[in-house]
Amino acid sequence: MNERAEKIDSFDLKILTCLQKNSNLSQRDLAEAVGLSQNACWRRLQRLHSIGMIRGAHSDINLNALGLDLTVFVMVRTRHHSKEWADDFRKHVERLPEVIDFYRIGGDWDYLIKVVTRGMSGYDTFYQKLITNFDLATVTGFFSMEAIINNRAVDLNRVR
Amino acid sequence: MNERAEKIDSFDLKILTCLQKNSNLSQRDLAEAVGLSQNACWRRLQRLHSIGMIRGAHSDINLNALGLDLTVFVMVRTRHHSKEWADDFRKHVERLPEVIDFYRIGGDWDYLIKVVTRGMSGYDTFYQKLITNFDLATVTGFFSMEAIINNRAVDLNRVR
DNA sequence: GTTGAAACACCCTCAAT
């Protein structure tokens, strides 16, 4: 998993790009999509797994249809900047099931949390839990009106 | 895809939660994980696909190992609020390959864009493209110092 | 890198309960 960066050529990048878009591709379709024989493609795939370049695969669930219809980006500014406080806060946030993303960021704010809840009441539930026992300087929620792009696959051959 | 909400029981939620974490589970392992026979589990899975509850599956690629090592959350405040301008801006942003997420948000800002680039120079390339031909009131980047949680699977039985 | 073949595992269906 943590070995050095290995040599990745453009065939590998094509494989990775394809699987990012659709991890359910069969070996046959994947090989055809990248322009390799099934055998060669399979060997590359094993290697990409073994060096940790492919970490796993996740189904994309329609959370909206389950009533999880509100996405909020929560910016947090803390009052404390000790290692201990930061560790405690991190554990606290990790325990909240509404949390999808959790980044420590630079600039004006300290943390960015993406949460998905059942409407505004679900968000308030989250908010109350978030501020319980933690002295936060500022908490601001930016409510998603519309997800235009969500978790788009990176075209690795283009961004390189 | 757009049909009415269907009845989803706790077995379905378990299936969805499992596949969110790991879409590569075999039918056998999935059935065992949710506590159903392979047959029953398979039929539910077909149904969940057919009603659009499962939209697809995506491999999780180690972008960092490919040199895509900088994540930035870009907040944008626009100067124009016409439908035409918004449509143009949307098309513009969708064409930028660095964009992973793109939300229209409420509150102080208009848009939140998550971008992944090769270091700061890659971000500057993105920034220059973003502001070309578009008159934006404010653009602020919040740079990720650390991704603590990234695209975590929702425990659907808990959040319900 | 390629093709082709064989062994195996898995998926899907069906029948019976």
Add this chain to the structure above:
DNA sequence: ATTGAGGGTGTTTCAAC
């Protein structure tokens, strides 16, 4: 809902090029 069994498909390995 369950088990069990069969046929077909896909994956994985191997040999030869």
